[in-house]
Amino acid sequence: MRKQPDTIHIMNMNKRIPQQFIDDLMSRINIVDLINDFVPLRRSGSNHSACCPFHDEKTPSFTVSDSKQFYHCFGCGIHGTAVGFLMEYERMTFPEAIHELASRANLTVPNETNAENNPKSANLTPLYNLLEQVNEFYQQQLRKHSEASMAVSYLKNRGLSGAIAKKFNIGYAPEGWNNLLQHVGNTNANLLIEAGLSIKKEEKNHCYDRFRNRIMFPIRDTRGRVIGFGGRVLGNDTPKYLNSPETPIFHKGKELYGLFEARKADNHPDRLLVVEGYMDVVALAQYDIQYAVATLGTSATAQHMELLYRHTPEVVFCFDGDRAGIDAAWRALRQTLPTMKSGRQARFLFLPDGEDPDTLVRKEGKAAFEHRISTADSLSTYLFEHLSKNIDLSTLDGRARLAELAQAMIKEIPDGIFKSLLIQELTARTQVNPNTLSKNTRNEEPAAHRQQKSYSNQKEQKTQLTPMRKAIMFLIQNPQLAQHSLDISWLAEHKNTGAKVLLKLLEILHARPHLHTGGILELWSDKKEQQYLSQLACRDILTPETGIKIEFQGLLKLLQTEQQQEKNQALFNNPKPDFLTELSGLNYEERKEFMKTLAKTNKPYEG
Helix, strand or coil: CCCCCCCCCCCCCCCCCCHHHHHHHHHHCCHHHHHHCCCCCEEECCEEEECCCCCCCCCCCEEEECCCCEEEECCCCCEECHHHHHHHHCCCCHHHHHHHHHHHCCCCCCCCCCCCCCHHHCCCHHHHHHHHHHHHHHHHHHHHCCCCHHHHHHHHHCCCCHHHHHHCCCEEECCCCCHHHHHHCHHHHHHHHHCCCEEEEHHHCEEEECCCCEEEEEEECCCCCEEEEEEEECCCCCCCEEECCCCCCCCCCCCCECHHHHHHHCCCCCCEEEECCHHHHHHHHHCCCCCEEECCCCCCCHHHHHHHHHHCCEEEEEEECCHHHHHHHHHHHHHHHHHCCCCCEEEEEEECCCCCHHHHHHHHHHHHHHHHHHCCEEHHHHHHHHHHCCCCCCCHHHHHHHHHHHHHHHCCCCCCHHHHHHHHHHHHHHCCCHHHHHHHCCCCCCCCCCCCCCHHHHHHHHHHCCHHHHHHHHHHHCHHHHHHCCCCHHHHHCCCCHHHHHHHHHHHHHHCCCCCHHHHHHHCCCCCCHHHHHHHHHCCCCCCHHHHHHHHHHHHHHHHHHHHHHHHHHHHHCCCCCHHHHHHCCCHHHHHHHHHHHHHHCCCCCC
């Protein structure tokens, strides 16, 4: 009888979460229920369907399989498991996705391996809990502190209502050096420092509050957890605005203030408006423009852009019309270009001198402000107008200069319809041959899409379904088949590269018969074979359900015969003196196969 493997080395060691726990978790989570919380699904035969949340489409091509615990879009090609969906849709890391699923299943994630020796695998729950506790403390201070009247007056003078202040959990950090330490206790001093809320005073080994006499704006991640704060000073101290520093859970180049609140108002907004400050976001929300977000004291980054487009097809940047605003807009455009995939839009809105969103929306109201948003310059308009400044397009030199500048930027855009239209526009402005422009703006390498592949490529792959791939496809979509294949030792000697994958699959499923398709794929989440297996999981099996077991066993028999023929051929081509001894070691069926091979060659054995 085949020996069960002691350990199956599939798990990414960086995950530091026991594989047995992940297996158990995957068996408890229903991917249909999970995805339906984010994207309303409708039953379609044995599966569920919806318009794909990862690309624009009018006809549903996104399917979720209850039996496979797997999702797949026939439009853009993206596919994955429950863990993969949270990582793609909610932009979670692997551990975050596991913790989220565990919470849904009322399970506690076991302590991660070697957490004390590996800071990256440390348990971050105490940090999140502390930040939430401090957030409540700041809100309480705004209501009850004896010196909070100045903070309340400031908010009222800025036109903020109590309701909007409550919605965004606005609080107050009073004067003083150790308010937080007194509130949470000395035992949490190091945690306050790690969270960026306290600063260590080296010479006396003490710490003091980072935020003092400031209006406090909690910054939340897409899951709604407080990860940091922004503070607006009430007196004459500097800086005027102060953000939390980088911490294990707060990275200002990857987070956006107000995104969580915007998604609470509308989980799939038609557009998101990027503004510069906290007060702009809050003031716009008070005027029912609830889709504004703000960068956290930095220019827009590539991570910001991907995060924005994960939640909306259109991003509108809103800037002051002064030199600083124009410079910021141009930096934002440069970050946007590489993300302009099909179906995405970007616009640029410049406000009148001396105005910001906060002041302007109060002057002219929601309708007029939203009209400005709707008529903001498109990316193409802003791009060409900016590049054309100080260039005389009536001259050959001027047109050549514009073509040279624009080509370098258009090249950054992924190939597609938008890029082609920009080339057409550049041709109209410069009269340069479009073939020349296309050649000079072509991407040398296609953009990396990780899992996504075009549907046409998938159809091409369907013509290459070998017996080995077909056997793997049958098994990964019907894991119970493994229980009907007991003798698999011969696979270890098979020359086909897929034999190792098939053997590993069978070993895993013999050891873990409860795994479904999604659980199997999660075992390969950090392996190069994951994409290959995911594609086979998406393929349609044309065999009737009643015949799948018989055909699978037939495929194994065919592959075993191939392996024996290869072995016989190798024995025949490389004869040895002890041939008869080797032949005597074969069973009756194996001897028959060997003699068939010998007969086909019409060549006498020379051993």
